[in-house]
Amino acid sequence: MTELATGKWQTMTDRSQRVIRHRRVDRLYHWLMAISVIVLTATAFLPIYGVKFAWLDIHWITGVGLAALVLIHVVRAIVWQDWRNMWIGMTDLRDIWRSVYRLLGGRRAIRSLPGKYDAAQKLYHFGVAIVVLAVVGSGLLMLLKIDTPLWRRNPYWFSSDTWGIIYVIHDLTAMAIVAIVIIHIYFSLHPDQWYLARSMLRGWISRKEYSEHHDAARWKA
Amino acid sequence: MELFRYSRSIYGGGDQLIGASWDLLPWLVGAAVAFIILHAILNALAKRRGHGSP
Numbered sequence: 056m057t058e059l060a061t062g063k064w065q066t067m068t069d070r071s072q073r074v075i076r077h078r079r080v081d082r083l084y085h086w087l088m089a090i091s092v093i094v095l096t097a098t099a100f101l102p103i104y105g106v107k108f109a110w111l112d113i114h115w116i117t118g119v120g121l122a123a124l125v126l127i128h129v130v131r132a133i134v135w136q137d138w139r140n141m142w143i144g145m146t147d148l149r150d151i152w153r154s155v156y157r158l159l160g161g162r163r164a165i166r167s168l169p170g171k172y173d174a175a176q177k178l179y180h181f182g183v184a185i186v187v188l189a190v191v192g193s194g195l196l197m198l199l200k201i202d203t204p205l206w207r208r209n210p211y212w213f214s215s216d217t218w219g220i221i222y223v224i225h226d227l228t229a230m231a232i233v234a235i236v237i238i239h240i241y242f243s244l245h246p247d248q249w250y251l252a253r254s255m256l257r258g259w260i261s262r263k264e265y266s267e268h269h270d271a272a273r274w275k276a
Numbered sequence: 277m278e279l280f281r282y283s284r285s286i287y288g289g290g291d292q293l294i295g296a297s298w299d300l301l302p303w304l305v306g307a308a309v310a311f312i313i314l315h316a317i318l319n320a321l322a323k324r325r326g327h328g329s330p
Contacts, residue, residue, distance in 0.1 A: 103298050158318055160325075219293030223280065226296035233301065234308035241312045247319075 073259035074276040076171070076251075081136075084128055085255055091121040092232060099229055115201060118194045125191055140171040140274070143181060147174035170273030183235055190228035193221050277303075 077085070098114040132138050150167055151174045157166070172180070200218075202208045213221065243252045250264045260268075265276060277299050282291035 100301070158322060215292055219295070222295035223293065226298075227300070230296070230298075230301045230304045234304040237305065237308040238311060241315075 072262045074262060074265040075258055076254040076260050076276075077258050079258060080131070082255055082258060084124060084131075088121065088124050088128075091117050091124065092236060095121065096229070096233060096236070100233070111201065115194075115198060115203070118191070119198075121187075122191045122195055125187060141177055141180055143174070143177045146273070147177055150174045151178075168268065168270035168273070170270060171276075179238075186228045186231050186235060189224055190232060193225035193228070196221050197225060 094117045095114060098110040098117070102108070102110050132141070146167075147169075150169065153165060153167065154174070169176075196213075198206075199212050200208055200210045210218070242248050243255075250260050250268070254260045265271075269276075278297040279300070280293055281295045281297055283294045285292055
């Protein structure tokens with residue numbers, strides 16, 4: 056009872072009402088990736104729009120860092136995390152159909168709760184994965200064109216035509232990332248999603264948010 | 277609007293593909309903004325109908 060009157064008990068109660076959504080290492084990955092993408096976007100596009108500075112070293116070093124982060128994320132997702140949380144299954148396709156049906160005015164569509172991630176988040180992640188893998192892959196190949204302390208350039212590895220295709224892939228995916236980041240920021244600032252934005256900062260959602268927004272059978276927290 | 281960037285080889289021959297056109301960037305940003313506006317409208321309509329977020 057004494058503890059009840061103190062803040063200590065209150066803190067313990069609050070902590071017991073929390074559901075861990077993102078562990079510290081995953082939040083660290085997310086924010087390091089965010090910083091990398093901002094640096095890469097700035098060093099890629101500012102010079103094109105007239106802001107002149109020595110961008111190349113910052114760009115390729117950050118790009119190699121992003122490649123390492125992506126590799127760590129892929130290994131961690133497969134080995135230590137439940138990759139099925141992000142897998143798009145038949146239930147997600149059904150949820151998408153129901154959402155579209157409701158949007159079109161269908162009143163009888165059942166509203167089902169998602170697991171850890173809803174269908175839209177999974178589709179978004181799938182798109183981001185393709186774009187980031189393409190930009191990182193093409194970027195790693197482009198390292199063959201520059202001298203660094205670790206290797207000498209060898210631009211003759213590919214023909215001019217092949218280099219043209221690699222550059223097109225890198226340019227298109229880099230521009231797509233700008234659009235993806237804008238949409239990501241919109242959703243993270245959306246009032247309906249604030250609890251998710253907080254979970255990417257603090258790691259947890261409340262037990263109430265868990266039961267309101269998630270199906271316990273699909274995400275056993 | 278150009279879709280690709282080309283350079284002319286000093287040794288002659290055809291134009292060489294060197295990347296995607298940067299003119300596409302404003303269009304992609306515009307597409308993102310259009311998506312956001314569409315989502316906001318649909319979200320507002322869904323809430324008015326009492327369906328919650330789409």
